[in-house]
Amino acid sequence: GDSVTQMEGPVTLSEEAFLTINCTYTATGYPSLFWYVQYPGEGLQLLLKATKADDKGSNKGFEATYRKETTSFHLEKGSVQVSDSAVYFCALSDENTGNQFYFGTGTSLTVIP
Amino acid sequence: GAVVSQHPSRVICKSGTSVKIECRSLDFQATTMFWYRQFPKQSLMLMATSNEGSKATYEQGVEKDKFLINHASLTLSTLTVTSAHPEDSSFYICSAAHGDVYGYTFGSGTRLTVV
Numbered sequence: 001g002d003s004v005t006q007m008e009g010p011v012t013l014s015e016e017a018f019l020t021i022n023c024t025y026t027a028t029g030y031p032s033l034f035w036y037v038q039y040p041g042e043g044l045q046l047l048l049k050a051t052k053a054d055d056k057g058s059n060k061g062f063e064a065t066y067r068k069e070t071t072s073f074h075l076e077k078g079s080v081q082v083s084d085s086a087v088y089f090c091a092l093s094d095e096n097t098g099n100q101f102y103f104g105t106g107t108s109l110t111v112i113p
Numbered sequence: 114g115a116v117v118s119q120h121p122s123r124v125i126c127k128s129g130t131s132v133k134i135e136c137r138s139l140d141f142q143a144t145t146m147f148w149y150r151q152f153p154k155q156s157l158m159l160m161a162t163s164n165e166g167s168k169a170t171y172e173q174g175v176e177k178d179k180f181l182i183n184h185a186s187l188t189l190s191t192l193t194v195t196s197a198h199p200e201d202s203s204f205y206i207c208s209a210a211h212g213d214v215y216g217y218t219f220g221s222g223t224r225l226t227v228v
Contacts, residue, residue, distance in 0.1 A: 009200065036219070043117060044206070045220035089157070101217070103149075103157040 002027045006090040012109050013080055020105045021088055023064075023076040029096030033057075033066050033073040036089040038096070044089060047075075078089030080111045115141055120222025126197055126227055127164035134223045136207035144210035145216075146174050148180075151204040160205075163190040197227040203216045 007022040025031065032051045036044040048057030049082060053068035062077045090104040131228040133221040135222050136146055149157040161182050162170040179201075190209075194201055206222040212217045216224035 008154075038219075041221060043119070043221040044208070046217070059202075064219070100159055101157075105154055105156050106151075 002031065002092060002094050002102045004090050004092055004098075004102050004104040006088075007103065007107055009087075010108040010110060012065075014109050015082055015111055015113050016079045017075055017111075019077040019080045019084075019109070020076070021109070023073045023075065023090035023104060024090075025071050025090075025102075027094050028061065029094050031092040033064070034091040034093070034101075035062070035064055035073070035075050036091060036103075038087045038089065042085070047088070051053040054105075070099070080109070082111045082113055084111055085111050115211055117143075117218045117220045118225060119207055121222060121223060123224045124226070126225070128220060128227055129196055129197055131193055131195045132147075132197055132225060134137040134194075134207075134225075135204055136190045136192070136209070136220050137219075138188045138209045138211070141209075141211045142212060143190075145210040146184060146188060147208045147210070148192050149206045149208070151206065157206060158189075163183045181182065194225065197225070199227045201225065202227045 003026045005024050007023040027097050035047040036063045037047045038044045050057040050066035056065045064075045086108045087108045089106045092102050120135045143206045146163040148160045150160050151157045159172050161174045163182045163184040165184045171177045184190040208217045208219040
């Protein structure tokens with residue numbers, strides 16, 4: 001079945017450091033891939049998405065590229081800020097399974113000044 | 114736009130009692146809402162799909178008599194955990210569909226602790 005595996009946290013970085021959160025997936029069809037972010041006390045917000053192989057999603061300085069050959073969708077940001085501290089969830093939606101969402105376990109990021 | 118309000122954010126209840134969690138779409142109509150559950154250090158798992166005016170569709174392994182879902186209006190879905198037990202303690206989160214297939218908005222979640 002479909003599943004998502006993402007890097008376990010927590011991750012602690014200094015401000016302006018480079019961020020990578022790894023995410024790999026297993027899917028029966030051709031899924032769409034997402035990164036969601038949850039700031040403290042808030043709901044999940046869509047950060048970026050990619051709907052087909054080689055697509056790059058980007059938003060707020062974050063990027064992730066849909067790599068079909070490695071079944072990966074790693075999240076990157078070149079210079080993190082304190083305000084990026086949150087929990088990040090990788091997810092997929094597969095039309096073969098009725099567009100149900102499958103989430104990773106979430107990675108907690110803390111950025112220190 | 115597209116805000117989903119979930120209430121309460123935290124609740125502690127005694128074993129054997131029932132707890133109701135509300136999920137409201139504030140500025141849009143949601144014919145479909147989803148309920149997820151997250152155990153510590155695990156993924157969010159879809160529990161059920163809630164459709165306005167009809168019965169919810171439960172995922173395999175989810176007890177429909179224990180987790181009662183009501184979607185009586187286009188802006189409100191409720192999840193009631195009946196006869197709660199400590200193993201029901203978890204993080205519950207709802208989402209509502211709007212627009213295209215990628216248009217999902219999530220609530221802020223409810224931390225349920227059963228003592």
